[in-house]
Amino acid sequence: MSAIVAIVGRPNVGKSTFFNRLIQRREAIVDAVSGVTRDRHYGKSDWNGKEFSVIDTGGYVLGSDDIFEQEIDKQVELAIEEADAIVFMVDVESGVTGMDEDVSKLLRRANKPVFLAVNKVDNAQREADAVEFYALGLGDYYTLSSINGSGTGELLDALVKELPEVQVEESELPRFAVVGRPNAGKSSFINALIGEDRYIVTDIAGTTRDSIDTKYDRFGFEFNLVDTAGIRRKAKVKEDLEFYSVMRSVRAIEHCDVCILLVDATRGFDGQVQNIFWLAQRNNKGVVILVNKWDLVEKETNSVKEYTQKIKKAIEPFDDVPILFISVLTKQRIFKAIETAVDVYKNRSKKIVTRKLNDIMLPIIEKTSPPAYKGKYVKIKFCTQLPTPYPQFAFFCNLPQYVREPYKRFLENKLRENFDFSGVPITIFMRKK
Numbered sequence: 439m440s441a442i443v444a445i446v447g448r449p450n451v452g453k454s455t456f457f458n459r460l461i462q463r464r465e466a467i468v469d470a471v472s473g474v475t476r477d478r479h480y481g482k483s484d485w486n487g488k489e490f491s492v493i494d495t496g497g498y499v500l501g502s503d504d505i506f507e508q509e510i511d512k513q514v515e516l517a518i519e520e521a522d523a524i525v526f527m528v529d530v531e532s533g534v535t536g537m538d539e540d541v542s543k544l545l546r547r548a549n550k551p552v553f554l555a556v557n558k559v560d561n562a563q564r565e566a567d568a569v570e571f572y573a574l575g576l577g578d579y580y581t582l583s584s585i586n587g588s589g590t591g592e593l594l595d596a597l598v599k600e601l602p603e604v605q606v607e608e609s610e611l612p613r614f615a616v617v618g619r620p621n622a623g624k625s626s627f628i629n630a631l632i633g634e635d636r637y638i639v640t641d642i643a644g645t646t647r648d649s650i651d652t653k654y655d656r657f658g659f660e661f662n663l664v665d666t667a668g669i670r671r672k673a674k675v676k677e678d679l680e681f682y683s684v685m686r687s688v689r690a691i692e693h694c695d696v697c698i699l700l701v702d703a704t705r706g707f708d709g710q711v712q713n714i715f716w717l718a719q720r721n722n723k724g725v726v727i728l729v730n731k732w733d734l735v736e737k738e739t740n741s742v743k744e745y746t747q748k749i750k751k752a753i754e755p756f757d758d759v760p761i762l763f764i765s766v767l768t769k770q771r772i773f774k775a776i777e778t779a780v781d782v783y784k785n786r787s788k789k790i791v792t793r794k795l796n797d798i799m800l801p802i803i804e805k806t807s808p809p810a811y812k813g814k815y816v817k818i819k820f821c822t823q824l825p826t827p828y829p830q831f832a833f834f835c836n837l838p839q840y841v842r843e844p845y846k847r848f849l850e851n852k853l854r855e856n857f858d859f860s861g862v863p864i865t866i867f868m869r870k871k
């Protein structure tokens with residue numbers, strides 16, 4: 439699990455340029471928001487071996503200065519509340535503005551590390567100009583040019599030093615994160631799990647901030663629940679609620695073994711839910727999809743099948759994921775849901791002994807070997823599961839670089855057919871032998 443860094447500042451100071459530099463070629467998650475706000479982006483970065491999540495809190499497409507001001511205040515408050523560190527970006531070209539001063543006022547009261555980044559310092563003259571930003575009362579600043587990258591190293595050195603060591607209590611118990619959009623039924627689901635007499639056993643201080651793991655003993659299973667969006671809600675506006683929930687999902691997902699993804703059946707498996715799904719997949723977490731509020735859906739003969747197909751289509755090619763239709767209201771299949779999450783947890787930690795793996799996979803490879811590429815034949819000699827916390831397999835061969843994606847997918851499918859990896863992403867490496 440990694441710390442969260444938020445980038446705040448006025449429009450046009452260079453936040454997204456800096457963000458893109460931080461995440462480099464990695465993919466960002468886009469939280470499309472309508473109205474005056476520009477899309478927000480979430481991505482992963484690392485510096486000196488320390489990984490962190492970074493959030494470009496977006497900017498504003500249009501609107502009067504008044505709107506800007508209100509929006510920026512909100513953005514900064516959210517960042518103060520949710521991030522572990524804040525990069526406050528200002529622009530040397532425009533110098534100190536009134537809005538910069540307002541933001542500084544909020545940040546000075548924040549009990550979080552704040553890094554004042556003076557951007558667009560592309561040359562030595564501008565280095566000298568940057569001195570006026572001392573007036574913001576935030577102490578030392580870092581000068582940088584997000585466009586050419588100069589200065590970013592110094593800022594990142596200082597930044598990662600201040601990020602909390604997020605220690606995760608080593609636990610043998612499955613860690614489940616209940617995630618989904620606001621209103622999907624996460625709180626109701628958790629309440630149903632906890633029951634009236636609150637089966638809480640202990641609180642584990644998972645992080646430097648409030649504890650996010652709570653241990654439960656329910657239905658004969660012991661597991662930890664990872665705090666997420668639904669549990670606390672302070673945001674006043676719907677748009678912010680969404681922002682909160684994505685941020686919290688990011689954090690909870692990184693901290694869990696299995697994501698229990700709640701979908702509101704009446705709203706469907708839409709883009710925002712898919713974002714959360716891919717985030718889990720990219721972090722190599724197990725996933726169970728629960729289509730909740732099934733009591734509200736008019737059922738025709740095929741609706742479960744059709745609904746399932748629709749979701750599977752949306753999550754291709756990683757569609758070997760359990761999908762359950764539940765109702766928290768009527769307690770329908772709640773037990774089954776936890777049982778399935780436990781199964782996925784077991785699949786994720788499953789280790790196939792090398793001998794058995796080769797006994798099964800080598801004949802399959804013999805029968806369907808990788809297609810010749812540039813006139814060369816690839817010979818796969820053997821395979822093994824790597825000792826990682828989630829399933830990764832290495833296939834040893836003479837020309838690993840000639841094995842293309844479709845063949846890797848073929849291997850993955852065969853692994854899934856022969857061993858149960860339902861709900862768990864699999865990584866396949868081709869290695870030189």
Ligand code: GDP
Nearest residue numbers: 449450451452453454455497557558583584585
């Ligand atoms: P945001 O609204 O804060 O996200 O700002 P953008 O990242 O979209 O940048 C706004 C403009 O400033 C764009 O035209 C960028 O190319 C430009 N810009 C960003 N960083 C730098 C920099 O370091 N130097 C200069 N000269 N321009 C920059």
Ligand code: GDP
Nearest residue numbers: 620621622623624625626668730731765766767
């Ligand atoms: P959260 O924002 O994801 O935590 O969602 P909540 O647990 O607060 O639920 C949002 C609303 O959906 C509440 O009014 C719940 O009573 C309702 N709800 C939750 N689960 C179900 C369900 O299975 N069926 C129906 N009909 N309503 C549900």
